[in-house]
Amino acid sequence: MTKSLNLSLLLLALCMASAQALAAESSAPWSADIDQVRQAAAMIPGPRPLRVNVIKFAESRRPKNFAVKGLPAEPSVQARTAYQIVYADGTVMVDTGMDPATHRFFGRGVEEPYFPDQAARVAHALRSARAILVTHEHGDHIAGLMRSESFNELAPKAVLTHLQLQTLQNEPQIPELRPSPEMAARLRLIDYSDTMAFAPGMALIKAPGHTPGSQMIYVALQSGKELLLAGDVAWHMDGVRLNTGKDAPWIKEPPELMAAELNWLNGLFRSEKNLSIVISHDEEQRREYIAQGILGDGFE
Protein backbone atom coordinates (compact mmCIF):
# COMPACT_ATOMS: atom_id res chain seq x y z
CA MET A 1 0.00 0.00 0.00
CA THR A 2 2.73 2.43 1.00
CA LYS A 3 4.52 1.59 -2.18
CA SER A 4 1.57 2.51 -4.31
CA LEU A 5 1.34 6.06 -3.06
CA ASN A 6 5.11 6.47 -3.23
CA LEU A 7 4.97 5.22 -6.77
CA SER A 8 2.26 7.69 -7.61
CA LEU A 9 4.24 10.60 -6.31
CA LEU A 10 7.28 9.43 -8.26
CA LEU A 11 5.17 9.16 -11.35
CA LEU A 12 3.90 12.69 -10.92
CA ALA A 13 6.27 14.23 -13.38
CA LEU A 14 5.97 11.37 -15.82
CA CYS A 15 2.27 10.86 -16.08
CA MET A 16 0.87 13.78 -17.94
CA ALA A 17 -2.24 12.93 -19.82
CA SER A 18 -3.33 15.71 -22.01
CA ALA A 19 -6.43 16.50 -23.94
CA GLN A 20 -4.84 19.31 -25.92
CA ALA A 21 -5.88 17.75 -29.19
CA LEU A 22 -9.51 18.18 -28.26
CA ALA A 23 -9.03 21.67 -26.92
CA ALA A 24 -7.00 22.78 -29.92
CA GLU A 25 -9.57 21.49 -32.37
CA SER A 26 -12.43 23.32 -30.78
CA SER A 27 -12.61 27.07 -30.68
CA ALA A 28 -14.04 26.97 -27.15
CA PRO A 29 -12.11 29.15 -24.71
CA TRP A 30 -11.91 26.16 -22.35
CA SER A 31 -13.03 22.57 -22.51
CA ALA A 32 -12.57 19.30 -20.71
CA ASP A 33 -13.66 15.74 -21.35
CA ILE A 34 -14.81 13.81 -18.29
CA ASP A 35 -13.87 10.48 -19.90
CA GLN A 36 -10.30 11.68 -20.42
CA VAL A 37 -10.27 12.88 -16.82
CA ARG A 38 -11.41 9.41 -15.70
CA GLN A 39 -8.72 7.82 -17.85
CA ALA A 40 -6.06 10.04 -16.28
CA ALA A 41 -7.30 9.15 -12.81
CA ALA A 42 -6.92 5.46 -13.69
CA MET A 43 -3.35 5.78 -15.02
CA ILE A 44 -1.44 5.32 -11.80
CA PRO A 45 -1.80 1.77 -10.45
CA GLY A 46 -2.78 1.26 -6.84
CA PRO A 47 -5.76 1.23 -4.50
CA ARG A 48 -7.98 4.26 -4.94
CA PRO A 49 -8.96 6.57 -2.05
CA LEU A 50 -11.47 5.40 0.54
CA ARG A 51 -13.19 8.72 1.24
CA VAL A 52 -12.97 12.50 1.15
CA ASN A 53 -13.40 14.53 4.34
CA VAL A 54 -14.25 18.21 4.70
CA ILE A 55 -13.65 20.77 7.44
CA LYS A 56 -15.17 24.22 7.73
CA PHE A 57 -12.64 26.42 9.51
CA ALA A 58 -14.32 29.81 8.99
CA GLU A 59 -17.35 31.49 7.47
CA SER A 60 -18.02 34.59 5.49
CA ARG A 61 -21.31 36.43 5.13
CA ARG A 62 -22.19 37.69 1.70
CA PRO A 63 -25.51 38.30 -0.01
CA LYS A 64 -26.60 35.33 -2.10
CA ASN A 65 -26.51 37.29 -5.39
CA PHE A 66 -22.73 37.69 -5.04
CA ALA A 67 -22.47 33.94 -5.62
CA VAL A 68 -25.24 33.61 -8.21
CA LYS A 69 -26.16 36.60 -10.31
CA GLY A 70 -29.85 37.45 -10.26
CA LEU A 71 -30.71 35.64 -7.02
CA PRO A 72 -32.17 37.80 -4.25
CA ALA A 73 -29.64 39.84 -2.26
CA GLU A 74 -30.60 37.99 0.92
CA PRO A 75 -28.00 37.20 3.60
CA SER A 76 -26.19 33.88 3.21
CA VAL A 77 -23.37 32.00 4.88
CA GLN A 78 -20.32 30.85 2.93
CA ALA A 79 -18.17 28.10 4.37
CA ARG A 80 -14.39 28.29 4.17
CA THR A 81 -13.24 24.73 3.77
CA ALA A 82 -10.38 22.31 3.26
CA TYR A 83 -10.49 18.67 2.10
CA GLN A 84 -8.67 15.50 3.09
CA ILE A 85 -8.49 12.63 0.60
CA VAL A 86 -7.99 9.44 2.57
CA TYR A 87 -6.06 6.46 1.18
CA ALA A 88 -5.51 3.27 3.15
CA ASP A 89 -1.89 4.31 3.67
CA GLY A 90 -1.93 8.09 3.78
CA THR A 91 -3.75 11.28 2.94
CA VAL A 92 -3.63 14.03 0.33
CA MET A 93 -4.82 17.49 1.34
CA VAL A 94 -6.70 19.80 -0.98
CA ASP A 95 -6.51 23.42 0.23
CA THR A 96 -4.83 24.49 3.40
CA GLY A 97 -7.02 26.63 5.62
CA MET A 98 -5.79 30.01 6.76
CA ASP A 99 -4.52 31.91 9.76
CA PRO A 100 -6.66 34.40 11.72
CA ALA A 101 -4.84 37.42 10.23
CA THR A 102 -5.69 36.39 6.66
CA HIS A 103 -9.24 35.66 7.79
CA ARG A 104 -9.53 39.21 9.15
CA PHE A 105 -8.30 40.57 5.82
CA PHE A 106 -11.20 38.84 4.08
CA GLY A 107 -13.69 40.25 6.60
CA ARG A 108 -12.76 43.78 5.48
CA GLY A 109 -13.43 45.20 8.91
CA VAL A 110 -16.46 42.99 9.62
CA GLU A 111 -16.01 40.34 12.29
CA GLU A 112 -16.75 36.97 10.66
CA PRO A 113 -16.75 33.54 12.35
CA TYR A 114 -13.41 31.74 12.65
CA PHE A 115 -13.12 28.33 14.28
CA PRO A 116 -9.65 27.96 15.86
CA ASP A 117 -10.12 24.26 16.75
CA GLN A 118 -11.03 23.40 13.17
CA ALA A 119 -8.20 25.54 11.82
CA ALA A 120 -5.82 23.66 14.12
CA ARG A 121 -7.15 20.36 12.74
CA VAL A 122 -6.42 21.57 9.21
CA ALA A 123 -2.87 22.53 10.25
CA HIS A 124 -2.38 19.12 11.84
CA ALA A 125 -3.77 17.34 8.77
CA LEU A 126 -1.31 19.27 6.57
CA ARG A 127 1.60 18.08 8.67
CA SER A 128 0.46 14.46 8.55
CA ALA A 129 -0.46 14.48 4.83
CA ARG A 130 1.70 12.83 2.16
CA ALA A 131 0.97 15.56 -0.37
CA ILE A 132 -0.72 18.96 -0.42
CA LEU A 133 -2.59 20.47 -3.38
CA VAL A 134 -4.56 23.68 -3.71
CA THR A 135 -7.51 24.40 -5.97
CA HIS A 136 -6.12 27.90 -6.41
CA GLU A 137 -3.78 30.51 -5.05
CA HIS A 138 -6.19 32.71 -3.06
CA GLY A 139 -5.58 33.30 0.63
CA ASP A 140 -8.56 31.32 1.90
CA HIS A 141 -7.16 28.24 0.12
CA ILE A 142 -3.40 28.63 0.37
CA ALA A 143 -2.57 30.85 3.37
CA GLY A 144 -2.46 27.76 5.60
CA LEU A 145 0.61 26.77 3.59
CA MET A 146 2.25 30.08 2.68
CA ARG A 147 1.86 31.61 6.15
CA SER A 148 2.36 28.45 8.18
CA GLU A 149 5.01 28.33 10.89
CA SER A 150 5.70 24.85 9.49
CA PHE A 151 6.22 26.10 5.92
CA ASN A 152 9.66 24.52 5.58
CA GLU A 153 8.27 21.17 6.66
CA LEU A 154 5.19 21.40 4.41
CA ALA A 155 6.75 22.89 1.27
CA PRO A 156 8.54 19.76 -0.03
CA LYS A 157 5.21 17.91 -0.22
CA ALA A 158 3.19 20.90 -1.44
CA VAL A 159 2.61 20.41 -5.15
CA LEU A 160 1.85 23.75 -6.80
CA THR A 161 1.59 24.51 -10.47
CA HIS A 162 3.96 27.01 -12.06
CA LEU A 163 0.98 29.28 -12.68
CA GLN A 164 -0.01 29.21 -9.04
CA LEU A 165 3.51 30.13 -7.96
CA GLN A 166 3.81 32.83 -10.63
CA THR A 167 0.62 34.48 -9.38
CA LEU A 168 1.82 34.32 -5.79
CA GLN A 169 5.11 35.91 -6.80
CA ASN A 170 3.89 38.53 -9.26
CA GLU A 171 0.31 39.32 -8.37
CA PRO A 172 -0.60 37.84 -4.99
CA GLN A 173 -4.12 38.45 -3.70
CA ILE A 174 -2.51 40.01 -0.61
CA PRO A 175 1.21 40.82 -0.25
CA GLU A 176 1.46 38.44 2.75
CA LEU A 177 1.03 35.45 0.41
CA ARG A 178 4.13 36.30 -1.64
CA PRO A 179 6.90 33.75 -1.04
CA SER A 180 10.52 34.76 -0.67
CA PRO A 181 12.83 33.24 -3.31
CA GLU A 182 14.01 30.77 -0.64
CA MET A 183 10.43 29.73 0.09
CA ALA A 184 9.59 29.38 -3.60
CA ALA A 185 12.63 27.16 -4.09
CA ARG A 186 11.36 24.71 -1.46
CA LEU A 187 8.01 24.10 -3.19
CA ARG A 188 7.44 21.17 -5.53
CA LEU A 189 6.30 22.51 -8.89
CA ILE A 190 4.43 20.89 -11.72
CA ASP A 191 3.11 21.97 -15.07
CA TYR A 192 0.53 20.29 -17.24
CA SER A 193 -1.60 21.30 -20.15
CA ASP A 194 -5.13 20.05 -19.53
CA THR A 195 -5.42 16.98 -17.35
CA MET A 196 -2.84 15.23 -15.21
CA ALA A 197 -2.79 11.96 -13.32
CA PHE A 198 -1.79 12.68 -9.75
CA ALA A 199 -2.33 9.54 -7.67
CA PRO A 200 -4.47 6.39 -7.89
CA GLY A 201 -8.01 7.59 -8.55
CA MET A 202 -6.97 11.25 -8.70
CA ALA A 203 -6.58 13.65 -11.62
CA LEU A 204 -6.03 17.39 -11.88
CA ILE A 205 -7.98 19.49 -14.37
CA LYS A 206 -6.54 22.81 -15.40
CA ALA A 207 -9.23 25.47 -15.06
CA PRO A 208 -7.78 29.00 -15.25
CA GLY A 209 -10.27 31.79 -14.71
CA HIS A 210 -11.10 32.45 -11.08
CA THR A 211 -7.31 32.73 -10.77
CA PRO A 212 -4.62 31.97 -13.37
CA GLY A 213 -3.61 28.85 -11.44
CA SER A 214 -7.08 27.46 -10.71
CA GLN A 215 -7.60 23.72 -11.10
CA MET A 216 -10.34 21.23 -10.33
CA ILE A 217 -9.54 17.93 -8.68
CA TYR A 218 -11.29 14.72 -9.68
CA VAL A 219 -11.41 11.80 -7.24
CA ALA A 220 -12.68 8.28 -7.96
CA LEU A 221 -13.13 6.31 -4.74
CA GLN A 222 -12.77 2.58 -4.19
CA SER A 223 -16.55 2.45 -3.77
CA GLY A 224 -16.91 3.64 -7.37
CA LYS A 225 -18.29 7.03 -6.31
CA GLU A 226 -16.75 10.08 -7.96
CA LEU A 227 -16.18 13.58 -6.61
CA LEU A 228 -15.07 16.71 -8.39
CA LEU A 229 -13.56 19.36 -6.12
CA ALA A 230 -14.44 22.39 -8.20
CA GLY A 231 -12.80 25.05 -6.03
CA ASP A 232 -14.22 28.53 -6.69
CA VAL A 233 -15.43 28.11 -10.30
CA ALA A 234 -18.81 28.68 -8.63
CA TRP A 235 -19.45 29.89 -5.08
CA HIS A 236 -22.73 28.03 -4.68
CA MET A 237 -24.16 24.90 -6.32
CA ASP A 238 -27.11 27.00 -7.50
CA GLY A 239 -24.64 28.68 -9.85
CA VAL A 240 -23.97 25.25 -11.41
CA ARG A 241 -27.64 24.20 -11.40
CA LEU A 242 -28.74 27.47 -13.05
CA ASN A 243 -25.56 27.75 -15.15
CA THR A 244 -25.25 31.31 -13.85
CA GLY A 245 -22.06 33.04 -12.77
CA LYS A 246 -21.18 35.26 -9.83
CA ASP A 247 -22.02 38.90 -9.41
CA ALA A 248 -18.70 39.90 -7.88
CA PRO A 249 -17.04 42.49 -10.10
CA TRP A 250 -14.08 42.88 -7.70
CA ILE A 251 -12.96 39.37 -8.70
CA LYS A 252 -11.22 39.71 -12.05
CA GLU A 253 -12.32 36.59 -13.89
CA PRO A 254 -12.18 36.27 -17.70
CA PRO A 255 -15.92 35.85 -18.40
CA GLU A 256 -15.50 33.50 -21.37
CA LEU A 257 -13.42 31.03 -19.35
CA MET A 258 -15.82 31.13 -16.41
CA ALA A 259 -18.83 30.60 -18.66
CA ALA A 260 -17.18 27.60 -20.33
CA GLU A 261 -16.20 26.01 -17.01
CA LEU A 262 -19.60 26.63 -15.45
CA ASN A 263 -21.30 25.21 -18.53
CA TRP A 264 -19.16 22.06 -18.26
CA LEU A 265 -20.08 21.66 -14.59
CA ASN A 266 -23.75 22.20 -15.46
CA GLY A 267 -23.52 19.43 -18.08
CA LEU A 268 -21.90 17.07 -15.58
CA PHE A 269 -24.56 17.93 -13.00
CA ARG A 270 -27.31 17.02 -15.45
CA SER A 271 -25.79 13.86 -16.93
CA GLU A 272 -23.34 12.32 -14.42
CA LYS A 273 -25.46 11.06 -11.56
CA ASN A 274 -22.58 9.12 -9.98
CA LEU A 275 -20.42 12.24 -9.71
CA SER A 276 -20.76 14.78 -6.91
CA ILE A 277 -19.56 18.29 -7.70
CA VAL A 278 -18.11 19.86 -4.55
CA ILE A 279 -18.26 23.66 -4.30
CA SER A 280 -15.72 24.99 -1.79
CA HIS A 281 -17.85 27.73 -0.28
CA ASP A 282 -21.34 26.20 -0.46
CA GLU A 283 -22.36 25.74 3.17
CA GLU A 284 -25.76 24.20 2.34
CA GLN A 285 -24.10 21.64 0.09
CA ARG A 286 -21.46 20.84 2.73
CA ARG A 287 -24.21 19.94 5.21
CA GLU A 288 -26.18 17.92 2.62
CA TYR A 289 -23.12 15.99 1.45
CA ILE A 290 -22.15 15.13 5.03
CA ALA A 291 -25.74 13.99 5.76
CA GLN A 292 -25.70 11.87 2.58
CA GLY A 293 -22.29 10.36 3.34
CA ILE A 294 -20.71 11.90 0.25
CA LEU A 295 -18.21 13.83 2.39
CA GLY A 296 -16.85 12.83 5.80
CA ASP A 297 -17.38 15.37 8.58
CA GLY A 298 -13.96 16.41 9.89
CA PHE A 299 -10.43 15.10 9.48
CA GLU A 300 -8.85 11.92 10.83
Ligand SMILES: [Zn+2]
Ligand atom coordinates in the same frame (compact mmCIF):
# COMPACT_ATOMS: atom_id res chain seq x y z
ZN1 LIG B 1 -12.30 30.84 -2.04
